[in-house]
Amino acid sequence: MGTVVAPACFSTPMMMMGFFKSKPRTRTPVELIHHLRHLLPYTTPNPALPKTKRSYHKICEVGKVIVEIRRVLYGDDRLEPSEEACVKLAQEFFKQDTCHMLIAFLPNFDPGTRQDVTHVIANLHRQRVNGQYLASQYLERNTPLLAMLLPGCDNSELALSYGAILRECIRHQVAAKYILESDHFKIFFKYIQDPSFDIASDATATFRDLLTRHKSTVAEFLSKNYDWFFLEYNSLLESPNYISRRNAIMLLGAMLLDRSNVSVMVRYVCSLDNMRILMNLLRDSNKTIQLEAFHVFKLFPANQRKPQEIVNVLIANRVKLIRFFSDFTFEKADEQFESDKAQVVKEIAALELKVQPCSALKQCKQIAC
Structure with a gap:
């Protein structure tokens, strides 16, 4: 009987060991966060030197860890996410300053990793532990983090990531209140008119969330800051930019027609x-x-306590306004629109002129349609 020769692939014990090598051990949620914290400082290259292989390797390793964390939070094709693992991950993530570190090092990552980071932070901000949002408690202790996010909204390369993370923070009332009451909020009037479409559209989305998400906070803010806010806001309504005007008038309607306001x-x-x-x-x-x-204009004639100067202007423009509304229609106009329009015409037609000074008459003519 001839000698049996082992296949070439099993010709040495070393190669056989390689064939039967076990899979690497899956890290626990706590280990993942600790490893991430360890890696992040190494992703910043020395500005005096070209990007080293070491920093490049660390950035790639961070990307792998972020993907692993995302898999824990969202699951994959084979496994659903474990609630216990998600809770432990959230607890460890918000225990120290991992959230702050991850956002601080965000500019060092490639677009794909930044997107993964955004998804991870979004999920963690929505994790509840014992009925409470850990993210909300974390933000209450770390409001400077919000101030760090805002300048990133002015960077065309980073705006989408920073904006998405900022909106996740705004889901928590403590964060929205902080931004509204700080001087940082005023910068949005600049961002939403930025020449860059990405910056402007993302800032507009954040601006809208700030002014609509938390009703009581927004109502308090608008009441306290009415004068300067609407002075700035009216400049958006009169902007030469069509998109700025459209977004501003849509948001204005949402704010004014909300019962809390x-x-x-x-x-x-x-x-x-x-x-x-x-x-x-x-x-x-x-x-x-x-x-x-x-939808906003109809509130003026419907106001039962109209100042006389508004009554006078509506009367001065009555004929033109009624003629305008008779032709004012849309392809998809519904019964509610037609009803509202009829009510506006009725309100204007019923107005009575009172004696007014010449200066008021002059003003009426200047505003005439």
Whole structure:
């Protein structure tokens, strides 16, 4: 009987050991966070030197760890996420300053890793432990983190990541309140008119969340900051940029028509300057802006305590306004729109003129449609 020769692939004990090598041990949630914290400082290259192989290797390793963390939080094709693992991961992530570190080192990563980081942070901000959001408690102790995120919204390369993370933070009332009450909020009036479409659109999404998500906080903010806020906001409504005007009028309607902002709405519709802006928007060349402007304009004639100067202007423009609304229609106009339009016409037609000084008459003519 001839000697049996082993296949070439099993010709040495070393190669056989390699064939039967066990898979690497899966890290626990706590180990993943500790490993991530260890790696992050090494991802920053020395600015005086070209990017080294060591820093490149560390950045790649961070990317792998982030993917592993994402798999724990979201699961994969084979396994559903474990609630216990997600809780442990969230507890360890918010225990120290891992969130702050991860955001600080975000510019060092490639776009794909930044996107994974965004998904990981989004999930962790929504994790509840014993009915409470750990992220909310963390942000209450670390509000400077929010100030660190805001400048990133002005970077065309990073705006999408920073903006998405900031909106996740804003889900928590403590974060939204901090931004609204800080000087940082005013910078959004600049960002939403940025020439870069990515920066402007992302800032607009964050701006809208800040002013609509937490009703009581927004109502308090608008009441306390009415004068300067609407002075800035009206400049958006009169912006030469079509997108800025459209976004501004849509958000204005959402704010004023919200029940929590009734007192702010009443104050807004008692201003002749505000009505003048809305009357101009009714004549905008864009149909969407016209329709959104109508939903706000209808509040002025519907106000049962209209200042006399507003009554006088509506009367001075009565014929033109009624003629305008008779032709004011849209392809997808519904019964509610037609009903609202009829009510506006009825309110304007029923107005009575009172004796007024010559200066007021002059003003009426200047605002005429």
